[in-house]
Amino acid sequence: MKMSEGVEWAVHCLSVLAVVPPGRTLPARVLADFHGVPAAYLSKHMQRLAKADIVESVSGPRGGFRLKASASEVSLLDVVEAVDGSEPAFRCTEIRQRGPSALDPRCYKKPCGIARAFAKADAAWREALRSVTLDRLVEDLGANVHPDQIARGAQWLEDQLS
Amino acid sequence: MKMSEGVEWAVHCLSVLAVVPPGRTLPARVLADFHGVPAAYLSKHMQRLAKADIVESVSGPRGGFRLKASASEVSLLDVVEAVDGSEPAFRCTEIRQRGPSALDPRCYKKPCGIARAFAKADAAWREALRSVTLDRLVEDLGANVHPDQIARGAQWLEDQLS
DNA sequence: GTCCCTATACTCGGATAGCAAGTGTCCGAGTATAGGCGG
DNA sequence: CCGCCTATACTCGGACACTTGCTATCCGAGTATAGGGAC
Numbered sequence: 001m002k003m004s005e006g007v008e009w010a011v012h013c014l015s016v017l018a019v020v021p022p023g024r025t026l027p028a029r030v031l032a033d034f035h036g037v038p039a040a041y042l043s044k045h046m047q048r049l050a051k052a053d054i055v056e057s058v059s060g061p062r063g064g065f066r067l068k069a070s071a072s073e074v075s076l077l078d079v080v081e082a083v084d085g086s087e088p089a090f091r092c093t094e095i096r097q098r099g100p101s102a103l104d105p106r107c108y109k110k111p112c113g114i115a116r117a118f119a120k121a122d123a124a125w126r127e128a129l130r131s132v133t134l135d136r137l138v139e140d141l142g143a144n145v146h147p148d149q150i151a152r153g154a155q156w157l158e159d160q161l162s
Numbered sequence: 163m164k165m166s167e168g169v170e171w172a173v174h175c176l177s178v179l180a181v182v183p184p185g186r187t188l189p190a191r192v193l194a195d196f197h198g199v200p201a202a203y204l205s206k207h208m209q210r211l212a213k214a215d216i217v218e219s220v221s222g223p224r225g226g227f228r229l230k231a232s233a234s235e236v237s238l239l240d241v242v243e244a245v246d247g248s249e250p251a252f253r254c255t256e257i258r259q260r261g262p263s264a265l266d267p268r269c270y271k272k273p274c275g276i277a278r279a280f281a282k283a284d285a286a287w288r289e290a291l292r293s294v295t296l297d298r299l300v301e302d303l304g305a306n307v308h309p310d311q312i313a314r315g316a317q318w319l320e321d322q323l324s
Numbered sequence: 325g326t327c328c329c330t331a332t333a334c335t336c337g338g339a340t341a342g343c344a345a346g347t348g349t350c351c352g353a354g355t356a357t358a359g360g361c362g363g
Numbered sequence: 364c365c366g367c368c369t370a371t372a373c374t375c376g377g378a379c380a381c382t383t384g385c386t387a388t389c390c391g392a393g394t395a396t397a398g399g400g401a402c
Contacts, residue, residue, distance in 0.1 A: 035257045037260075059393060093167065103310060125284070
């Protein structure tokens with residue numbers, strides 16, 4: 001049970017988009033080089049974010065991606081669901097309705113205890129991700145990332161856009 | 163990000179093993195027919211449970227699987243980790259250490275904020291699964307499953323073992 | 325000098341291969357049983 | 364009649380194909396820009 005690697009990339013990219021001047025666009029190529037990941041593949045994930053209205057895309061020269069919503073309105077859960085899909089990890093296939101002791105399907109209106117237990121765990125996981133917003137992550141970056149890296153990253157981005 | 167289907171099968175099988183007389187063994191073939199799933203594939207998952215010391219296996223005629231630990235000591239988390247592996251869904255690949263602004267690896271001792279957020283969500287998910295034990299699930303079965311199905315299931319199991 | 329037009333280069337977006345992991349199946353090693361044989 | 368021995372059949376356990384979905388890549392449609400030319 002592993003999450004798509006693209007989720008990690010997406011969150012990092014959104015963190016970068018959140019700190020550049022508002023409205024400024026960064027092309028997928030620059031974001032990919034900045035993180036050392038394949039540009040073409042990252043592009044696919046950015047498209048997912050665009051479809052979820054988390055970022056918006058601008059075509060042509062000087063184009064790229066920029067945040068569409070406020071950084072305080074984007075949660076980690078939003079990003080996970082946009083990139084990795086919103087289906088729960090555990091999918092009940094109702095095997096209780098199969099086999100020799102099965103009854104009429106009408107008898108199974110309530111989800112079984114196993115499915116309910118997993119749904120509860122899934123809800124707790126989602127709630128934890130929902131409580132972390134993008135601006136909170138950016139705040140953490142400012143506090144914990146070495147100032148040298150922040151400076152070098154900002155300088156590199158400047159050089160790319162010139 | 164989807165969990166192995168075998169987890170659902172394993173939990174259902176363990177619920178059955180928990181209600182048959184203690185010490186009695188049920189072969190994978192019977193458990194598979196009872197749930198209407200492929201016997202050979204279920205066998206693979208039962209082997210995982212055996213390696214995790216959740217069940218123990220008995221070879222030869224009259225053999226099969228039976229619970230090794232008490233039903234109150236087996237949690238859903240134990241089953242998930244036995245069947246699906248214990249690695250967290252989100253694996254940080256440290257992409258912050260890549261790209262043009264990366265510093266010396268010595269500068270990255272603390273996990274990044276993103277990894278910490280996902281770890282927290284993962285911990286909440288695991289804690290929810292840890293709090294649900296097998297005997298609790300069996301209790302729920304007795305309360306919510308139609309008595310007819312319980313009777314038919316018990317009868318069918320009797321017929322198989324005779 | 326100013327405006328317009330065109331060619332350019334750069335962007336996203338979706339369509340196309342490659343690969344790893346989960347899914348599904350099969351056969352062999354080992355063992356308790358059941359029946360037959362000898363005492 | 365009782366005990367032992369052997370052949371049997373049934374079990375788990377691991378080794379072997381197949382399919383799905385993630386990973387990775389490429390190329391085409393569309394657009395803002397930059398430069399050149401006309402006025």
